[in-house]
Amino acid sequence: MKFAYSTFVHYRYPLVESIKRAAEMGYDGVEIWGGRCHAYWEDMDEKRINEVKAVLKDYKMEVPNFIPAQFRYPSNIATADEQIRQNSIQYICHNIDVAEALGSKYVSICPGFSLYGQTVPHAWDCMMDSLKKIKNYANDKAVTVMIEPAHSMETDTVLTVDQGIQVVDEIGKDDFGLVIDTGHMFVNRESFTDIPSKVSAYKVHYHFDDNFGINDDHLVPGEGKINFSTFIDSLKNHKYDGWLSVELGWGYTNDPDIALRNSLEFFKKNI
Numbered sequence: 001m002k003f004a005y006s007t008f009v010h011y012r013y014p015l016v017e018s019i020k021r022a023a024e025m026g027y028d029g030v031e032i033w034g035g036r037c038h039a040y041w042e043d044m045d046e047k048r049i050n051e052v053k054a055v056l057k058d059y060k061m062e063v064p065n066f067i068p069a070q071f072r073y074p075s076n077i078a079t080a081d082e083q084i085r086q087n088s089i090q091y092i093c094h095n096i097d098v099a100e101a102l103g104s105k106y107v108s109i110c111p112g113f114s115l116y117g118q119t120v121p122h123a124w125d126c127m128m129d130s131l132k133k134i135k136n137y138a139n140d141k142a143v144t145v146m147i148e149p150a151h152s153m154e155t156d157t158v159l160t161v162d163q164g165i166q167v168v169d170e171i172g173k174d175d176f177g178l179v180i181d182t183g184h185m186f187v188n189r190e191s192f193t194d195i196p197s198k199v200s201a202y203k204v205h206y207h208f209d210d211n212f213g214i215n216d217d218h219l220v221p222g223e224g225k226i227n228f229s230t231f232i233d234s235l236k237n238h239k240y241d242g243w244l245s246v247e248l249g250w251g252y253t254n255d256p257d258i259a260l261r262n263s264l265e266f267f268k269k270n271i
Helices: 015-025 046-058 082-101 120-138 161-171 182-187 228-237 256-270
Strands: 002-006 029-034 065-068 106-109 144-147 176-181 204-208 243-246
Touching: 002 256, 015 029, 015 046, 015 256, 029 082, 029 243, 046 082, 065 082, 082 106, 082 120, 106 120, 106 176, 120 144, 120 161, 144 161, 161 176, 176 182, 182 204, 228 256, 243 256
Parallel strands: 002 029, 002 243, 029 065, 065 106, 106 144, 144 176, 176 204, 204 243
Antiparallel strands: none
């Protein structure tokens, strides 16, 4: 398995600095965060893209996933407001272009959420229509779009891995995949033993982060209450050989490097 981290935790650092630090710490790659001031699509002109690609090449770093800024803001692909929804679709498509330019393998998508007065089934239908349009846009791109099941504080459409599988089955697993977040699974009370078996036939990417089972705290693995040993054993039993990416939260953004080193130590000690 290979190890990466989401550059979001380096929120107060330039993206190229985050990539350099990832390499120097011993990570194999970075998940590039598509928000300001890292890789927001409107900022990523040819000059900036070439600067990032040069650093990636110099430090021999891969980009397993690109994460558009999207949870809560600035997009919602499930809303009944047609103008906002169409703009949200376009926003994701712009991010797909940036991800492809930077050589990312995947682009992860937030499922969106219903607004007041909108039923959840209607939000689901809006989301699926949006995802199909996004899939059509991505068909000729060198990236795969991935849906990320979340939790009730972020979505009311795709909460569980089973619901994520339902989405991928409807759209087509040749064109879509799943990003599975351990923190979301723990908040949702999902089975850490069964998930690797359920998704073994799908394109899948894993986010590792910890919490106490109440809020999605995005802690360093081992700092919360998740028992990762069962999950790691299950991944090994199903011969998963892809990426594990630590995705840390706001609480580490003032001084992220210690948390990132501790996360890599956790990976190397337990995997």
